[in-house]
Amino acid sequence: MIARLFAVFAPLLFVFAMGCGGRTPASSNDTGGAGGAGGGGGGPDGAVTDCNGGTVTFHLRAADGRNASYCVGMDCTEQWIVVSTKGGVSMPLTLGCNTTCEACTPVGCPAICITPKQMKEDGERLTWDGTFWADETCGANRCRTKQCAAPGKFMARMCATAKSSDAGPSCAIHNAPRCAEVEFDYPSAAAVEGAI
Numbered sequence: 001m002i003a004r005l006f007a008v009f010a011p012l013l014f015v016f017a018m019g020c021g022g023r024t025p026a027s028s029n030d031t032g033g034a035g036g037a038g039g040g041g042g043g044p045d046g047a048v049t050d051c052n053g054g055t056v057t058f059h060l061r062a063a064d065g066r067n068a069s070y071c072v073g074m075d076c077t078e079q080w081i082v083v084s085t086k087g088g089v090s091m092p093l094t095l096g097c098n099t100t101c102e103a104c105t106p107v108g109c110p111a112i113c114i115t116p117k118q119m120k121e122d123g124e125r126l127t128w129d130g131t132f133w134a135d136e137t138c139g140a141n142r143c144r145t146k147q148c149a150a151p152g153k154f155m156a157r158m159c160a161t162a163k164s165s166d167a168g169p170s171c172a173i174h175n176a177p178r179c180a181e182v183e184f185d186y187p188s189a190a191a192v193e194g195a196i
Helices: 002-021
Strands: 024-027 046-052 056-061 070-072 083-084 124-129 131-138 141-148 152-162 178-186 192-195
Touching: 056 152, 056 178, 152 192, 178 192
Parallel strands: 056 192
Antiparallel strands: 024 131, 056 124, 070 152, 083 152, 131 141, 152 178
16 A cells, blocks of 8 residues: 555655755756866755865956956856856856755846946956856756866856947947957966967
8 A cells, every 4th residue: 555655646746846946957967077066065955165176267368468458247247257168068157147046036137237347457367266056947947056166177268358449448348259268277276378
């Protein structure tokens, strides 16, 4: 009798778990070194709070040295770098306008887009500790969960856009972004240089 009841209710329990907080990956199976929490500290519900596998620093600059004549910022954010596996799977460095998979609740995104900002005189720098936000789903919601990259080879795409000639000190842009794609090792003591 118990075995028969289990056979009937087991599929329903699985569907219920997936609809109420169960998570499934939304990205490709190609992790290319990104997989798993590589030594990060645990938080509530097993969430990664930090990564301790080392760091790598990215530096974006203009090849002609005129860094302040460029603007940085992509997709309504101040981000100028995209990290991915060698197989092309993106590893978002920020949560963005997404819910965490632990919360699994829809979020409202601001209607106003963040404008690009002028590149610093010495270029843009970012030190990465291996933390990234993996795209997943929870129930009917898209969500992201914080993970730690495992040591390995990755790709960095660093982009900036030349300011319009009449922009003055502001970042009015009408040009296509210029990007540098660089393969790099994580972790690494050497800076990853991107020249556009």
